[in-house]
Amino acid sequence: MEQQKHNYKKIAGAVLFVTLLASCIHAALGAIRTPVGYIPKSTDIPGKSDYRLMLLQCLGGLIVMFLPKVIERLCHVDLPHYACISYYVFLYCAIYLGEVHRFYFRVPHWDTILHTYSGGMLAIIGFCLFTLFLPDAMASSPHAPLFAALFAFSFALMAGCLWEVYEYTADGLFGLNMQHYQTAAAVQLTGRGALYDTMKDIIVDALGAAAGAGYGYLLQKRRARAAVEAA
Structure with missing residues (x-):
């Protein structure tokens, strides 16, 4: 049972990492391709500053997602698997769904x-x-x-x-x-x-x-x- 929970934690972390990494590439390309001064007709369409924010958030997410591991190694403790998974879920919802898929404007x-x-x-x-x-x-x-x-x-x-x-x-x-x-x-x-x-x-x-x-x-x-x- 404990091994199964550990596997869920690893899967959740891997999904988050791959998603944020791909989103970084998407945001960087969007920021490069979007003309300066371009004003989107809808909040569903990202502008240049939106892509910059998206890139910043995704890069930040890639860094802070390893915070539980840092705490575990520095403090020599084992955080509960449910705490780590809930943390990954939050980052996924806040950054990938919220910024990349514009849930902040759509939902x-x-x-x-x-x-x-x-x-x-x-x-x-x-x-x-x-x-x-x-x-x-x-x-x-x-x-x-x-x-x-x-x-x-x-x-x-x-x-x-x-x-x-x-x-x-x-x-x-x-x-x-x-x-x-x-x-x-x-x-x-x-x-x-x-x-x-x-x-x-x-x-x-x-x-x-x-x-x-x-x-x-x-x-x-x-x-x-x-x-x-x-x-």
Whole structure:
């Protein structure tokens, strides 16, 4: 059973790697072939800046997809297979479906769905990290599940905030519109309108993180009760 789960993890990672690598080539060719100043007639059709963003996201995805392996080797831990697979699924949905296949424009609230999912996913990963690095605390303290949940929530929200910093930096360096501070017609928003996308993302990140941390807390409490009853 454990070997089967490991195979699923390897297959998911291989599919993601090949998909992102092919998408890098597609985005690079699109950026080269698209004339400067070309304005797409529809949001379904990528422009030159869209291809640049696509290439940036795919290259970034190829790098960060190896983050679980880096954590495992540096920290000498084995992350749960379901955590790694859920991470690969998120990258596939966010980059390949979202950017390459334009789901951010074709599917209503796709960005909100992904931010909510990522908040829950990162909270569960944070919970796993807490239990892996502090196993004695989880076994000895009755308050450990609560602190693990707080750590998981904070971990997920920190990752969400760092993502917004990345978007802000990319917008400034490459002239992108990842934070949606301007309309499709390049009209810059002002006031609360310019903050809407960023704040919405952080809020749904927090909601997803709270759900993931709450699930981990309840699961750990149930395991603790089962251990007491078994003893």
